[in-house]
Amino acid sequence: MLVENPEKQALEIIKRLSVVYPDAKTALNFTTPFEMLVATILSAQSTDKMINKITPALFEKYPDPKAFAEASLAELEQDIKSSGFFHNKAANIIGAARGVVSRFGGVVPSGMADMLTLPGVGRKTANVVLHNAFGLVEGIAVDTHVKRLTERLGLTSNTDPVKIEQDLMALLPRTYWGDFSYYLIDHGRAVCDAKKPHCPECVLKDICPSAFLFIQAE
DNA sequence: ATCCCGAGGG
DNA sequence: CCCTCTGGAT
Structure with missing residues (x-):
């Protein structure tokens, strides 16, 4: 259910969450743009904690895009097995590495259109990757947390992530696009769980159209 | 709409 | 046992 004034709602949410989560940023560990790309591909339907457990040994074994591009598929699958979806992820990582090496001079492209040509990159x-590796903002990252919270908070009535992103881009001044996702991700993990949100202790409970549902259910 | 596909929590 | 975790390709 949409709130009456989504723009005002969005700004108020940012105002409050920026106080609670002042240094909201990615929890994935990385040292280069390509490591950021690999970690993000691996993070699909997995927890950041799980990925951070895998990547230290992974980045030591495959130190650059060329190493990933020449990796054995079966071997890489075993290296990332615990992240889930390992067949797809391994193939995509090798494909993305080959794309970076053969088409972008071994450097991760810093534009949306180029990035979207890499396999496994939506x-x-x-x-x-653009935000965390390059400090660039072309859109708003909509993951499972952003999707869940923006729906609960009445900022969108869409369920498709691409449409949700368009709704949010229309609501928010561009300066907030980069950090907005991380405020919601931190809040989603700490308070607004998928399964059992802790509404009584939520700083947004008085402006959230879904809060009363969960509070009544307590 | 459906498939991919493992770990952790309740 | 069931659900969820920073999705993408078909």
Whole structure:
């Protein structure tokens, strides 16, 4: 259910969450744009904690895009097995590495259109890498947390992530696009769980159209 | 709409 | 046992 004034709602949410989560940023560990890309591909339907457990050994074994491009598929699958979806992720990582090496001179491209040509990279992954690796903002990363919270908070009535991103881009001044996702991700993990949100202790409970539902259910 | 596909929590 | 975790490709 949409709130009456989504723009005002969005700004108020940012105002409050920026106080609670002042240094909201990615929880994925990385040292280069390509590591950021690999970590983000791996993070699909997995927890950041799980990915951070895998990547240290992974980045030591495959130190650059060329190493990933020449990796054995079966071997890489075993290296990332615990992240889930390992067949797809391994193939995509090798494909993305080959694309970076053969078409972008071994450097991760810093534009949305180029990034989207890499296998396994959609708008969510591209937005995350652009923001965290390059400090660039072309859109808003809509992951499972952003999707869930924006629906609960009445900022969108769409369920498709691409449409949700368009709604949010229309609501928010561009200066907030990069950090907005991380405020919602931190809040989603800490308070607004998928399964059992802790509404009584939520700083947004008085402006959230979904809060009373969960509070009544307590 | 459906498939991919493992770990952790309740 | 069931659900969820920073999705993408078909």
